[in-house]
Amino acid sequence: MAGLSAGQTLETALKTSRLLRPSRWPLEQALAKAAGASGVFLHLPAHRRGAGRPPSAVALPWPYDLPELPEIGGPLERDGAIADSQQQVAQGLGAERSWYGVNGASGLLQACLLAAAQRPGQLLLPRNLHRSLLHGCALAGVTPSLYSPPIDPLTGLWQPLPPEQLERLLQQVGPVSLLVLVSPTYQGLASDLPALVAIAHRYGVAVLVDEAHGGHFGFDSSLPVCALAAGADLVVHSVHKSLGGLGQSAALHAQGAAFAPAALEQSLGWLQTSSPSAVLMLSAEQAYRHHCSATGRRQLRGRLQQARALREQLLAAGIPLLMNDDPLRLLLHTGAWGCSGAEADAWLLGRGVIAECPELLSLTFCLGLGPSRGVGRQLLKALQQLRQANGGPPLPPLQPPPFPLISPLALSPKQAWAQLSEVVPLGQASGRIAAELLCPYPPGIPVVLPGERLEAERLEWLQQQQRLWAGQIPDTVRVLV
Ligand SMILES: Cc1ncc(COP(=O)(O)O)c(C=O)c1O
Known part of the structure; x- marks a missing residue:
């Protein structure tokens, strides 16, 4: 049931929806299956x-x-x-x-x-x-x-x-x-x-x-x-x-x-x-x-x-x-x-x-x-x-x-998350302020934090890691405009 059509009430929609039959609700089913x-x-x-x-x-x-x-x-x-x-x-x-x-x-x-x-x-x-x-x-x-x-x-x-x-x-x-x-x-x-x-x-x-x-x-x-x-x-x-x-x-x-x-x-x-x-x-x-x-x-x-x-x-x-x-x-x-x-x-x-x-x-x-x-x-x-x-x-x-x-941090995470941002290649982010948390190794090491100013040394390290662990480290970062 994806939204009510014009003139339809919730009651009539529930009567006709096959998805919402009691046996089709997902969480109890999934939990019961996992628990068993x-x-x-x-x-x-x-x-x-x-x-x-x-x-x-x-x-x-x-x-x-x-x-x-x-x-x-x-x-x-x-x-x-x-x-x-x-x-x-x-x-x-x-x-x-x-x-x-x-x-x-x-x-x-x-x-x-x-x-x-x-x-x-x-x-x-x-x-x-x-x-x-x-x-x-x-x-x-x-x-x-x-x-x-x-x-x-x-x-x-x-x-x-x-x-x-x-x-x-x-x-x-x-x-x-x-x-x-x-x-x-x-x-x-x-x-x-x-x-x-x-x-x-x-x-x-x-x-x-x-x-x-x-x-x-x-x-x-x-x-x-x-x-x-x-x-x-x-x-x-x-x-x-x-x-x-x-x-x-x-x-x-x-x-x-x-x-x-x-x-x-x-x-x-x-x-x-x-x-x-x-x-x-x-x-x-x-x-x-x-x-x-x-x-x-x-x-x-x-x-x-x-x-x-x-x-x-x-x-x-x-x-x-x-x-x-x-x-x-x-x-x-x-x-x-x-x-x-x-x-x-x-x-x-x-x-x-x-x-x-x-x-x-x-x-x-x-x-x-x-x-x-x-x-x-x-x-x-x-x-x-x-x-x-x-x-x-x-x-x-x-x-x-x-x-x-x-x-x-150069800015509070609140400001960094709220301001306008853009995605740039790692090689072009030096001196910019990160707008996102970069936590590439699942889920462990936050290498970039929102509000943190990115210095050249860290970006070089990220690029080097990107070559080593392709797929785990993105080649871009979101920074504030
Ligand atoms: C070190 C540490 N602190 C706090 C939390 C948050 O705990 P909770 O899931 O009880 O909110 C976690 C969750 O993984 C954690 O690993």
């Missing part, structure tokens, strides 16, 4: 299609989908069950305040930027930022400065920010309203947060840690120190990515005096729906409650042990897994077999193995919180077949992009 399929599911959310959901959690039924009734309230209400639940989460984690979010870590990161934009000083963001942070800058109308953590040429992956680099950075920049760190990365690489936060605080700089992928870190001593324990002022968890909540569930935790709760709540309110889903927040409560319990911590320890055993099994069979800091993320160095992460991902997907985050030279498998016993044999077989079918000489290392230690 067999395969090796190593993708997010971390509950692994329910296999790793908190065992004591009540099923999430329709009658629980309630509005902000007085006894329930909402994330920004003083009273009610949600306020009490958030307080319990804060207590469990050692934070001063916690708020649930129902638009993923994305929405909460953006609220933090909106709050930081009210303070004097610049925003310092990592180049390996999640795009929601750039969108947050656009919403706030601020012009951030970007710092670049090291990239490992062999794996093409962003590395943790070395504390010495942060020290040099903070010596160079003026007043900072907020420093954002990403730790761990998608691939489970964690920074030395206690050292980084201590340096930032020595310079009087408040720190937000995007710990979307590391919500579980605080719950087992074999994992890296979590952001709250490291003293970060603000910490964002993607509860669905790392703690077993339903998709979109997330939480923001705050401690210290850098941000008044009222200022954070104002920004949260600007972005929050007026009907936050009680079911999503319940799933966040269940996830935190489980992890805070002795059973949950025992279960996590068990999952970590299984994951480490699986890693050993795969390594012993010659599978090139890279080192990282989260055993629940297995990181395949596809470049060692001569194929890109994207090629490996597409090949595996066709054989029922669903992975995450295909990069130029690697692919990530998320074991999540579901049991990984039983996964090993199937995964090993699929990987051995992948090597047979696609294996070749190792891919050349990536020549890291020539990013300056710190690049202040």
Whole structure:
């Protein structure tokens, strides 16, 4: 049914449309088919299609989908069950305040930027930022400065920010309203947060840690120190990515005096729906409650042990897994077999193995919180077949992009996205201001940001990469007129 014809009512159109028959609606069908399929599911959310959901959690039924009734309230209400639940989460984690979010870590990161934009000083963001942070800058109308953590040429992956680099950075920049760190990365690489936060605080700089992928870190001593324990002022968890909540569930935790709760709540309110889903927040409560319990911590320890055993099994069979800091993320160095992460991902997907985050030279498998016993044999077989079918000489290392230690954007992303722009060949863009995000290696390294002035060295590098990785890097860029 494509639009109503003259004189037709919706009622008559619905009667005659064949497309809209009850059996033809697509989402339920597609979800039911996907949910019933067999395969090796190593993708997010971390509950692994329910296999790793908190065992004591009540099923999430329709009658629980309630509005902000007085006894329930909402994330920004003083009273009610949600306020009490958030307080319990804060207590469990050692934070001063916690708020649930129902638009993923994305929405909460953006609220933090909106709050930081009210303070004097610049925003310092990592180049390996999640795009929601750039969108947050656009919403706030601020012009951030970007710092670049090291990239490992062999794996093409962003590395943790070395504390010495942060020290040099903070010596160079003026007043900072907020420093954002990403730790761990998608691939489970964690920074030395206690050292980084201590340096930032020595310079009087408040720190937000995007710990979307590391919500579980605080719950087992074999994992890296979590952001709250490291003293970060603000910490964002993607509860669905790392703690077993339903998709979109997330939480923001705050401690210290850098941000008044009222200022954070104002920004949260600007972005929050007026009907936050009680079911999503319940799933966040269940996830935190489980992890805070002795059973949950025992279960996590068990999952970590299984994951480490699986890693050993795969390594012993010659599978090139890279080192990282989260055993629940297995990181395949596809470049060692001569194929890109994207090629490996597409090949595996066709054989029922669903992975995450295909990069130029690697692919990530998320074991999540579901049991990984039983996964090993199937995964090993699929990987051995992948090597047979696609294996070749190792891919050349990536020549890291020539990013300056710190690049202040020339314009805010908001201005860059809003102004008139044109597409020009890379060779003719020197000195121009980019109007788009260029993130050629799927999905990883943003080599050009909207609002960034393009210098000759970066454009030469892009052209060189374009020759090497034709198809992955465009030979043009959109710039402001
Ligand atoms: C580092 C990082 N931060 C934040 C996010 C956003 O998380 P969410 O999907 O919960 O909005 C992602 C999503 O991939 C991410 O990788």
